[in-house]
Amino acid sequence: MRWGLLVISPLLLTTILLSGSLFIFLSSSFHEDLGLGLLKEEYSLYNFRQILVYPSYLESFFLTLRLSLYVCIFTLIITWPLSYILSRLPPKLSMLFVGLILASTFISLPIKALGLIILFGTDSFALDVLRSLGLVDQDFRFVGSLFGVGVGYTHLAIGLMVMMMFSVMQAIPKSLEDAARIHGASWGRTIWRVIVPLSLPGTISASLMLFNLLTGAFVSATLLGGGKILTLPVLIQQSIILFNEYGIAAALAAVLLVTVFALNLLSVFAASRLTPTTKVIA
Amino acid sequence: MTAESPQTNRSLRRRTPLSGAAFWRRLRGAVGWIWLVIVLLFIYAPILVIASASVDPGEYIMNRAFLQFPPKGFTLHWYFNISPSMWLTITNSLVLAACVSAASVVFGVPAALGIMRGSFAGRNVVSSLFRFPLQIPFIVVGVAFLQGSYVVAAATGINLTSSLGALFLAHLLVGIPYVIGATGSTLAQLSPRYDEAALTLGATRWRAFRRVTFPLILPGIFGGALFAFLVSFTDVTIALFLTPQGYETFPVRVFNSIQNDLESSLPAAATIVFFISAVAILLLQRIAGMEAVLRSSGSKSDK
Numbered sequence: 001m002r003w004g005l006l007v008i009s010p011l012l013l014t015t016i017l018l019s020g021s022l023f024i025f026l027s028s029s030f031h032e033d034l035g036l037g038l039l040k041e042e043y044s045l046y047n048f049r050q051i052l053v054y055p056s057y058l059e060s061f062f063l064t065l066r067l068s069l070y071v072c073i074f075t076l077i078i079t080w081p082l083s084y085i086l087s088r089l090p091p092k093l094s095m096l097f098v099g100l101i102l103a104s105t106f107i108s109l110p111i112k113a114l115g116l117i118i119l120f121g122t123d124s125f126a127l128d129v130l131r132s133l134g135l136v137d138q139d140f141r142f143v144g145s146l147f148g149v150g151v152g153y154t155h156l157a158i159g160l161m162v163m164m165m166f167s168v169m170q171a172i173p174k175s176l177e178d179a180a181r182i183h184g185a186s187w188g189r190t191i192w193r194v195i196v197p198l199s200l201p202g203t204i205s206a207s208l209m210l211f212n213l214l215t216g217a218f219v220s221a222t223l224l225g226g227g228k229i230l231t232l233p234v235l236i237q238q239s240i241i242l243f244n245e246y247g248i249a250a251a252l253a254a255v256l257l258v259t260v261f262a263l264n265l266l267s268v269f270a271a272s273r274l275t276p277t278t279k280v281i282a
Numbered sequence: 283m284t285a286e287s288p289q290t291n292r293s294l295r296r297r298t299p300l301s302g303a304a305f306w307r308r309l310r311g312a313v314g315w316i317w318l319v320i321v322l323l324f325i326y327a328p329i330l331v332i333a334s335a336s337v338d339p340g341e342y343i344m345n346r347a348f349l350q351f352p353p354k355g356f357t358l359h360w361y362f363n364i365s366p367s368m369w370l371t372i373t374n375s376l377v378l379a380a381c382v383s384a385a386s387v388v389f390g391v392p393a394a395l396g397i398m399r400g401s402f403a404g405r406n407v408v409s410s411l412f413r414f415p416l417q418i419p420f421i422v423v424g425v426a427f428l429q430g431s432y433v434v435a436a437a438t439g440i441n442l443t444s445s446l447g448a449l450f451l452a453h454l455l456v457g458i459p460y461v462i463g464a465t466g467s468t469l470a471q472l473s474p475r476y477d478e479a480a481l482t483l484g485a486t487r488w489r490a491f492r493r494v495t496f497p498l499i500l501p502g503i504f505g506g507a508l509f510a511f512l513v514s515f516t517d518v519t520i521a522l523f524l525t526p527q528g529y530e531t532f533p534v535r536v537f538n539s540i541q542n543d544l545e546s547s548l549p550a551a552a553t554i555v556f557f558i559s560a561v562a563i564l565l566l567q568r569i570a571g572m573e574a575v576l577r578s579s580g581s582k583s584d585k
Contacts (some may be wrong), residue, residue, distance in 0.1 A: 004400030007408055010393035010458060014412060017455045022418070028429065032476035082321055085314040095567075097318065103563045104325040108516040109554045110536040115328025118335050118349045118541065120548075125352065158325055187310070216419025218519045223540055233421045240523070241423060250429075253422045264417055 033247025068214035072154040105159035109219035122238035144226035152220030161172035168202030182207035336549035360550035375532040379515035390461025395550040398469040420519035457510035468502025530550040
């Protein structure tokens, strides 16, 4: 029987939906934006030139990258040890906790943002703690601050990163650690010489995936940024909803897409480059 | 355990209950648990705050609800005063997510079977094409479908954004890869010998599939379906561009409400919706098993 034939109808659907939306949208980035939802007929690179000329667009691009990078590093610091701990718990316990963390990733993002807004409200307890620790100024507002958006991003990032890192850590056999300990390696040395190198390829590709995802994060940046933290996704939405500039929005989206694809390629490359080394070590 | 035995022996010889290595081991254990608890508290803080705000009597300032933490009292008032239009958004979300989930199965399962069982040129290309939608940031998907539906409306007169049609198609595009991923990974673990055995014993192809393969991959299908359900149910980034007035999904309502007039029954509704998601996740774990969930969530692209 021809199993392969089964692919045809889903493939057609996916291709039509992808090309029908993405292609139409991206092609509008090559038509000059006349404002008010109008585009010029001729093809031009006008929109992309606008992005390069106006510093605000470039600033937004680098802000997106910087914010994603910081959150990525912070999340890695939190989740790397956590995933290791989870992977070495008894199976039932680790499944329970991983399940809890997974469940948290399915709380809709605006709901999470609302919770954070209430938690860090103007006269809230949490903000008082931050103030008394001297971490923020007296007139600090959570909504509209880079810190607020960062906290929102971290909430989105931790759950997903634990999912990815847990599988990486679980794939490292406990017997390798035991072997190192029997041969007299200290606990710290075992971590440094066994766990770190073996988890490195997985860690790198997971971090790249996370970084990728954060560059496209939109909800936290909008709700917690309060219109002041203009990352690329926020700019895309604003150019459409507020200014009706489809050409510019499409060009910005193209920039975002290219960045994301480049990072994806990099992560595939990193994964394929680094896997053989781990096999040698193992 | 074997790794610890040298230290254990030494501590026994010294007859000190908590010397050197044993002390550090316990300290490491304690630090590990504290780390875990702090992270769990951190990621559950928002929903805990919302649940507490949902039972807070609360105050109004200039018609806008003033939500606070910690709460100043206890009432179930807000749960009984969720507006009908808010309930409608929850129903919209549920119906949409159920349709997306069902349609994703209809298209995703054959695709997974075709990719895993079939042998045709360009199989890898096809399977990466199916995964492609997950790599596109949701905001780009949303904007692209908005413009795509304008073009469709101009060409055929069918306005997809006047109903949830465009949103359904957009969610379907990202739902299918989850079903393919979950079903495919169950199929990959399934030995073809079961099928061969059934065929040798005289079953027809169709009967072998229906009675042997299908029941065995059912958990994977369920896992993928629930994943597609949850992605559609919680999405706001795509929905924001594609929901017409009167057809808002719940996350979009929350999004708009935060930006405009914070409704005071919002925390109560959000808590109820959280419990709906929690039930779905519990089902997911029970039916598909944690391993399958982790495998399919590896590709979870979001927001």
